[in-house]
Amino acid sequence: MKVYTKTGDEGQTSLLSRQRVYKDHIRVHAYGTVDEANAAMGLAKSLTDKEWVFDIIHGIQEELISLNADLATEDLPDGNKYRITPSHVEKLENIIDSLEQRRIPQRHFVTPGGTQVSAALDLARTIVRRAERCVVSLKRTQAVSQPAALYLNRLSDLLFVLARCVEQEELITKVTKRVMQVLQGREQFVGGKNDMTMLSKAKKLIEAAEKKALEIGVPMVIAVVDGGGNLVAHHRMDGALLASISIALDKAYTAVALKMSTDQAAALALPGQQLYGLNTTVGGRMVVFGGGIPIYENGVLIGGIGVSGGSVDEDMTVAKAGLAAL
Template sequence: MSRIYTKTGDQGITSLLGGKRVRKDNLQVDTYGSIDEASSALGLAYSFCQVTKLKAITREIQQKLIKVAAEIAQGDGEISSLVVRTTEEDVKKLEKYIDEIEEIKPQQEGFIFSGETSSAAAFDLARSIVRRAERRILSLGEEISLNSHLPKYLNRLSDLLFVMARLDEFENIVKKVTLEVMRTMTTFYDNLLLKKAKELAQAAEDHAEKINVPMVISAVDVNGNLVLFHRMDNSLLASIDISVNKAYTAAAVRMPTHKLGELSQPGNPLYGIETTNKGRMVIFGGGYPLYEKEKFIGGLGISGGTVEEDMEVAETAIKSLS
């Protein structure tokens, strides 16, 4: 089994790509070492980043930086057939990404402090390392012959990493705002559902008393969680579970339970659905989805009489609030 350590560099000497031995603090080694650092920082950014577009660009940059490091690690004046040289097209590709991101992110105002997100901070770290590599390569160009596109590529790369960090921060803000709006709206509709469920329960009880059938009335939210449970005196014990599950079913499939019953008959698309969801699916009438201005907010379940009586009470209650 090969070992990671070779001991050949224990005296502070390493090899360039062509085999030439130099000190590890050699400017050429320092330069491609900075490129390696930048790639590592990008790996950190990739692991934190949740923006698909940025992750894809990051991986592409890392792959290119391997080639850039190899190009710098060549000996003076060497042009190895194994090394892919950086071209003007590589620079233009970075500019294309910059332009695309600039179209998405908001205009920058004032000085930027890094650290709004872990991934943006890592992109900024990579950018600062690339800037160092850019300075090193300018000095190195005074000592050996280098591809003239390399400084331009690194300069443009630092610009790209800057806007990538800003886009990551912007996407994070959008996500936070979206979640807050959703939380606020969910709270609003939850409160609205409870209010509506209480009104439905009262209307259902009034009609149940009118036809002299004690009922159990249940309401659930969009996730099937119980919001209201109302049991009239002398209602059947079995109706407790049935009422709750009718409400759950109506919310789960977003249709009245008697409609689901029709679709679950032998030969129909939902045949056997009553055996799913741990047996909670009810396929006879008395369960109805609830809406507020066409927005789905939960389910209502009524049980206590015949299927027809349950449906009559539920529909009368719903109509009374429409």
Template structure:
């Protein structure tokens, strides 16, 4: 059988009942838009690496074929003649609930395009919304199986949540890969060579930072780590916050791990930026607000200094006072 039949050359097509209708009829517009959504989901499936997400999409694509058969059926006598039932809607709702449990909440409007796969899912979502509108318009003129528009409504919600889960998993995986590359330990003898300058200067740096903190009248905690993120020395001033002990160390660690001041990292973790989501990785050790500085000399990273106890600006000033000694 040839792909082209010429039976539609006059602008007509056949429903499953063999009834001939115009190609721009509301019913054809409806199932044609669903077919478009199905194709967009296929694009998303080709871009996704996770098998669990591919399986979800594949199963839904099969259901959309059945849903289109319902839309192409204009003369069904009772609900038993239709293929999509309330059970299909219940399954979508359960799937949405399970995906909601695994995604990171996002209390802001999402701009599509953080990853190729999530962008394709968002495209499929918006086409599904259009398909739902087409089905609603059709239902005002002709009979439509009741579960069909409900299915499309829930499907658009599912595609939104699925896009966020896929997007977040991919972003976290990419960030984790970058961090692991940064955190690769310096080999043997080189590690000892890089640690030596920090070991000899650490006490002086802590003293200088502490002197600055006392000048400002703020009780702070200061920490120095070497190029591998290992603690060299840490000092807690009287009456400093208990939380500052771990924060100072983690700021120093973050400055080494990311090879940048923690205040710079803060601007890169907002939605859409290069390091978005990195603060949720590495067991929560990465601190993305000011107070941590890498210790560089002639382009060589020797370690990091972290300060906590005051405002962000105050922590940065004290850290810089300690760094100046090195």
């Protein structure tokens, strides 16, 4: 049988119960709108990678075919029964109750488009609402089974809750993935992903800085902190001054806290300058002489290096050598 039959060329179509009606008949509007909702649900089904979402949608799509058969029947033959029954409505209610238990309550209106799947489900929901309005209009003049109207009402609620569960599950997946990346020391930067952990970077910095300190013959203490000023690695060469242990760490902290090198801070902390008295703040932790440098990667502040043990120029030379290793 060919796809085109030419029987509708005059603007009429046949109902399942054989009556001929015009294609803009309210009954045709009703089951045509349900068909439209079914297609939107198919879009959602094709986009999801979650088996439980796929199964819910697919099961409902099969029932919508039966619903359309009921809506396309004007006069139910004697002895025949409608395909959609109260048990189908109850089944939708049970699915809604199950989804509601896993959904995080929301106290605000939802703007569709949180994910591709939820957007398609919200589209299907609005089409189902339109189908329900068509059925309400149809019931004013013709026979429609009560379960059919109830089914559409419950289905719109189900699609709303399902869309929210899909959004929330994807959000949880994203947050969990991000937390795991941070815990593993994997940072996402503008311009690409860097797989080196902060500890790996610190070790590389310290190795290069120590090499330079050996070259100039000055034992140093080298400290590396992360973007929050927290210690990542602390290295004291044999013979380095004990005082340099805390000074190196404070230099690294200052570089991160001010987002500038400590020699720049020194110039601004002179009498009459903007940061005069800075060294007396934060319990005296701010260091205003050279040897501390912030560490940037792809324009993002990721930490700081602090060096102490020699003259200011020697400390700065060693810190810069360490930084050059990245």
